[in-house]
Amino acid sequence: MQPLVLRTVAETAAWAESIRRSGRRLALVPTMGFLHEGHLSLMREGLRRADVVASSIFVNPTQFGPTEDLSRYPRDMEGDLSKCGSAGVEAVFAPLPAEVYPPGYQTYVDVEQVSQGLCGARRPGHFRGVATVVTKLLCIFxxxxxxxxxKDYQQLQVIRALERDLNLGVEIVGMPTVREPDGLAMSSRNAYLSKEDRQRALALSRGLSAAQSLCRNGTREAPALVGAVRRELEAAGLREDYVELVDASSLTPLSVVTPGQPARLLVAAFVGTTRLIDNQPIGG
Incomplete structure (x- = not known):
């Protein structure tokens, strides 16, 4: 059964209010559509933790830079609604951009520290757009x-910070990256990859696995762990955007993995013209 499709802020807020008034627990899974198993795993987990699951399908223009892929970002509304229904989603908010950002719109959310560096440095304004639209969705629902x-690890930390700092009262649940059988992290942008580039893209997960293996065997210095990832990227002919070892919460760079301090190894690279990201916890 397909979910109820909500097009306006007013009807979405009214629907969500009716769920809360009935005493049912509501879970939200925000998406930009072109859904894959990673998204559906969030929806199924939401249904496990709550009584009702809602989602949003909105390609948010404020998180794309002027040279990025907003116009060609993959879309499949009919298929997405069918997938939402199969995952137990009851309602989907699918607005036009003017509904989210009407004429005269002027309010944006900046999360200052965890948005710095990594993707924040390479995509100016990206996390401002992410934080703004997620704040709006949390307030509407x-x-x-x-x-x-x-998979979008820095984004997750930005969202956790905005929820905490703005006292929104929403439990933010982070779920593990869902991967293809060969290890490639699922991403809507994988649709851009040719068959050859799809194979080359495996260098991201291979590099992270190589670094994890080194760490398990006693190598804990950042240059060695980062170097293991870079070797895989170079061997596959990928163009590195960044490879960094960071504290898992603050995202500040680390020089060494210290026992008891959660760390994360993050990578971004271009496979042809397609930019992919991946990450793994390391050490601990």
Whole structure:
């Protein structure tokens, strides 16, 4: 059964209010559509943790830079609604941009520290757009919890910070990256890859696995761990955007993995013209 499709802020807020008034627990899964198993895993987990799951399908223009892929970002509304229904989603907010950012719109959310560096440095304004649209969605739905994937790890930390700092009262749930059988992190942008580039893209997960293996065997210095990832990228002919070892919460760079301090290794690289990201926890 397909979910109810909501087009306006007013009807979405009214629907969500009716769920809360009925005493049911509401989970939200925000998306930009072109759904894959990673998104559906969030929806199924939402249904496990709550009584009702809602989602949003909105390609948010404020998180794309002027030279980025907004116009060609993959879209499949009919297929997405079918997938939402199969995952147990009851309602989907699918607005036009003018509904989210009407004439005269002038309010944006900046999360200052965890948005710095990594993707924040390479995509100016990106996390301002992410933080703004997620804040709006949390205010419209007022869910009990909202679920996000760890593949977009810096984004997850930005969202956790904005929820905490603005006292929104929503439980933010981060879920592990869902991967293809060969290890490639699922991403809507994988649709851009040719068959050859799809194979080359495996260098991201291979590099992270190589670094994890080194760490398990006692190598904990950042240059060695980062170098293991870079070797895989170079061997596959990928163009590195960044490879960094950071504290798992603050995202500040680390020079060494210290026992008891959660760390994360993050990578971004271009496979042809397609930019992909991935990450893994390391050490601990």
């Amino acid at each position: 007022r869910p009990h919890l909202a679920l996000f994937g760890e």
